[in-house]
Ligand SMILES: NC(=O)C1=CN([C@@H]2O[C@H](COP(=O)(O)OP(=O)(O)OC[C@H]3O[C@@H](n4cnc5c(N)ncnc54)[C@H](OP(=O)(O)O)[C@@H]3O)[C@@H](O)[C@H]2O)C=CC1
C-alpha cells in the first residue's frame with residue numbers, strides 16, 4: 001500500500017519546534033498508523049540560516065531538507081505542503097497569515113492568536129484560499145482524549161453537568177523568568193491564561209461543548225491576579241454552557257496558575273487534574289492536563305476502571321528551554337505531538353480543511369472566552385500585537 005507523505009516546513013526553531021519536529025521522525029507504524037508518513041523538508045529561523053541548519057540536524061531531517069534564514073523564504077518553498085508555526089503567541093497572526101497568503105496549509109501553535117479577531121481573520125483567509133488551518137492543541141488528538149469523549153457520548157457517566165480542569169505549575173515568575181521571557185512578557189502575549197489556561201479550557205470545552213448537537217458559547221465569570229508586568233499569573237474561570245430545555249446548563253471551571261501546582265510531587269499523588277462529572281459517574285484525568293497519561297472512570301454502580309495511556313515511541317521530548325519543565329519522557333517514549341501531525345496528514349490526504357476534534361469555530365469561541373477574561377481584568381497587550389493589520393513588522 002502506498003503511503004500518503006506529508007512534507008512539513010517548520011517556522012521557528014525554539015523549544016516546541018524541536019519537540020514537534022522530533023516527533024515527526026519516528027515511523028508512524030510504531031503507533032499503529034500505517035497509511036501516512038511525515039518528512040521535514042524545510043525549516044526557517046528568524047535569526048539566521050545557520051540556526052535553521054543546526055535545527056534540521058538536531059531533529060534528524062533528511063540531508064535534502066532546506067534551511068532558510070527568514071520565514072518569507074520558507075513560505076515560497078514549493079516542496080512544502082504544510083507549515084508548523086511555532087513562534088510566541090504574539091507572532092502567530094502575522095506568521096500564519098504569511099503562510100496562508102503564500103498558499104500554504106497551516107498548523108499553528110496554541111494559543112491560536114493574541115485575540116479572537118485575529119483568529120477570525122485567519123479562518124476567513126484559509127477559507128478564501130481553500131487551505132487547511134488548525135490550532136495545534138495536540139492534547140485533543142491523543143487516544144486518551146478520544147477515549148474520554150467516547151465515554152461521554154456513550155452515556156456511561158450519564159448527562160455531564162460539570163467539568164473542572166486545571167493546568168498550574170508552581171513557578172513563581174519572579175524567580176523563574178526574566179521579564180523578557182514569553183511566559184510573562186506582554187509584548188509576546190505572555191501570561192498563564194494563553195499559555196497554560198488554554199489546556200484547562202480545552203478540557204472544559206471538549207467535554208461540555210463538542211458533545212452538544214447545538215453548541216452555544218458559554219457565559220464567563222473570572223478572577224485574575226496580575227504579575228507586575230500586567231500579564232496574568234493566577235486565573236480562575238467559571239463558564240456556564242446553556243443547553244436547550246429540558247436539559248440543564250453545565251458548568252465548567254478552568255483554572256491556571258504560576259503560583260500553585262496541580263501536581264506538586266510530579267507523580268499525580270494529589271489526584272486528578274480534570275474531573276468530568278455526570279449524573280451516573282465521572283471520568284478523571286491525571287496531570288498534566290497538557291499531556292495526561294492516566295484516566296480513572298468511577299461509576300455510581302461501583303465500577304472503577306483505571307487506564308494508562310503510554311505515548312508510543314521512540315522519541316525524545318524536551319520541556320522548556322529554561323529548564324523548569326525538563327525532559328519528562330522516559331527513553332523509548334514519544335512526546336505525543338505526532339497524533340496532531342497525523343490528523344493534518346489525514347486531512348490533507350482526504351481534502352478536509354479543519355481538524356476533526358476541534359473545529360475552527362470552537363477555537364474561535366475559546367479565543368473569545370480568553371478575550372473576555374482579559375477584558376474583565378484589564379489584561380492588555382501592546383497595540384501592535386493586538387492589531388489585525390497585515391503585514392505588520394513586530
Ligand atoms: N504544544 C505544546 O506542548 C507547547 C506549545 N508551546 C507553544 O509554542 C509556541 C512557542 O513556544 P516555545 O517553543 O516554548 O518558545 P521559544 O521561545 O522556545 O521559541 C520561540 C521561537 O520563535 C521564534 N521567534 C520569532 N520571533 C520571536 C520573538 N520576537 N521572540 C522570541 N522568539 C521569536 C524564535 O525562533 P527563530 O528565531 O529560529 O525563528 C524562537 O526560538 C508558543 O505558542 C507556545 O504556547 C510551547 C511549549 C509547549
Ligand SMILES: O=C1OC[C@@H](O)[C@H](O)[C@H]1O
Nearest residue numbers: 110195196290319320325
Ligand atoms: O503548551 C504548553 O504545554 C506545556 C507547558 O509546559 C508549556 O508551557 C506550554 O506552552
